Amino acid sequence: MAEETGRTRPLGRYWWIWVTLVVVLGVPAGCVAWGAYALSESGREQEVPCDKALAFARAALPEGARDARCTGAHWQDTYVTASFRVPRAQARDWLSATYPAARRAVSCDTDLCLRAEYGDADLAAVDVDVTYEDGDTALVRLRAFDM
Template sequence: MTGVTGRGRTRWGLFAAIIALPALVLAGLAVFAVRFATSDHPLGGAPEKVPCAEALAFGGARLPAGAYDAECAVRSWQDTDYEARFRMPREDVRDWLEATYPVAPAPKTEYCYPDSVDLCLHLEFQEGSADYAGLFPGLSDPGFGAYAADVDVTYEGPDRALVRFSAFTT
């Protein structure tokens, strides 16, 4: 009687599959837990370096004349956040902001976050209409897509300013 399984005999293949399934699920959960605990970006969206022209264009701006030490990055997962950091002559900061966003409110010198910032500007572009885009020259440029932009300026002495620019979709 070869090939016949009698009563009381175990079907080892089926038994092994039933036992292996929970073990595989637990192993997968363990790998996910370790990655989540050890990564700054476990679900993706780590910052990637990008050209500063791309980062600033996303928020309707351009790198100002005289800017140096520029570093730019994008983080994208569910939302997109472009960041630019550069230095420029302190005396040119307000002129650059006014030329970039001519109908924006004046930059604030108080109630900025963090408190160490000397000058800040927050803009929201959610209107998105053609008339609204006409108010800000850069909004009609290719690459614009931000919902809002923040500009924070820290004066690093009498001649130099550190500018942090962020344009994002939420």
């Protein structure tokens, strides 16, 4: 019937209304979806190379270390963990060479606990626990974080 009278529907006006609705509603919805995804990924603990994790903690993996496993989590701050086994006699030497200014932790549930505090933006503190497992092996657990 519109063809008979020569009149056409004003599609231009409705097309712009749909575009405006998509932009006004779609862009914020997309931003919310992206933000939810970004927050779900941040702070999740993930495997990291031990050389990078220990470099953050101002340390290096000692010679003869085995069973090394390192993780890191990042969001507003960084939190790194490392665990490895070394010969028992080597554990104390590695600690004193790596963290000479560290002090013994006040409470300790393992054989040896140290805390090195730095208080700067790159690294706040490092906590190290050593557990003597069998006759010749020590399990070293290290936690480092910034603020």
